[in-house]
Amino acid sequence: xxxxxxxxxxxxxxxxxxxxxxxxxxxxxxxxxxxxxxxxxxxxxxxxxxxxxxxxxxxxxxxxxxxxxxxxxxxxxxxxxxxxxxxxxxxxxxxxxxxxxxxxxxxxxxxxxxxxxxxxxxxxxxxxxxxxxxxxxxxxxxxxxxxxxxxxxxxxxxxxxxxxxxxxxxxxxxxxxxxxxxxxxxxxxxxx
Numbered sequence: 001x002x003x004x005x006x007x008x009x010x011x012x013x014x015x016x017x018x019x020x021x022x023x024x025x026x027x028x029x030x031x032x033x034x035x036x037x038x039x040x041x042x043x044x045x046x047x048x049x050x051x052x053x054x055x056x057x058x059x060x061x062x063x064x065x066x067x068x069x070x071x072x073x074x075x076x077x078x079x080x081x082x083x084x085x086x087x088x089x090x091x092x093x094x095x096x097x098x099x100x101x102x103x104x105x106x107x108x109x110x111x112x113x114x115x116x117x118x119x120x121x122x123x124x125x126x127x128x129x130x131x132x133x134x135x136x137x138x139x140x141x142x143x144x145x146x147x148x149x150x151x152x153x154x155x156x157x158x159x160x161x162x163x164x165x166x167x168x169x170x171x172x173x174x175x176x177x178x179x180x181x182x183x184x185x186x187x188x189x190x191x192x
Contacts, residue, residue: 019169021084021091023134028123030082030093031144032116033152040081042159046096047074059162076101079159083148085120090151092159092168103136113138 021030034040047058047070058067059077066074075096082093095101100123107113107121120139127133161168 019091019167021082021087021093023093023123023125024086025125025128028125029085029120029139030123031085031120031148032080032082033090033148034081035117039159040157042079042162044077044079044163045074046077046094048072056165058165061163078104079162081157081159083151088147090148090155090157092157097134100134100136107136107138117144 021028032041036043044059044061045066047066047068048055049058049068049070050056058070058074060067062076076098078095078101080093080095082091083089084091084093095104104116104121107116113119116138119141122137122139124135124137125132126135157168159168161170
């Protein structure tokens with residue numbers, strides 16, 4: 001065992017999106033945990049409006065009328081319950097990028113890939129501002145880890161709350177945080 005084995009990565013303040021996964025520059029690996037049928041993936045429209053000194057999101061079902069007028073054209077969104085490997089926790093990933101939504105739908109229809117809950121996905125984000133690009137890559141199928149299964153078992157979430165501007169995790173236990181395992185004495189290495 002090396003002298004730095006078990007050291008924890010300290011995330012910068014820009015990494016954590018709380019209960020929401022933010023696509024950071026570079027690779028963003030996740031596992032889709034739900035489905036439309038289970039209500040752990042939803043689809044709708046998203047518009048942003050100024051509300052005093054901050055911008056506020058408004059979401060609604062595709063078949064419904066917008067709740068107000070928007071300066072910028074609203075976008076279609078997918079909100080997906082995912083396991084974010086970098087954060088080691090369950091989060092909501094909201095995707096508005098047309099190419100990423102198309103890639104996910106195409107993977108689902110593909111006979112060799114099929115159900116995206118059976119494998120991990122990486123989205124690589126490059127560039128900034130209007131020059132930002134995204135590339136979605138599926139990983140080889142593998143069994144979902146016990147850590148993910150346990151976190152999912154203990155979580156209650158209502159993605160439909162997004163349509164009402166509410167917190168999908170409200171009234172429930174907070175999303176599980178990574179559990180730090182204590183160092184066992186027999187695992188400690190003798191000093192040099």
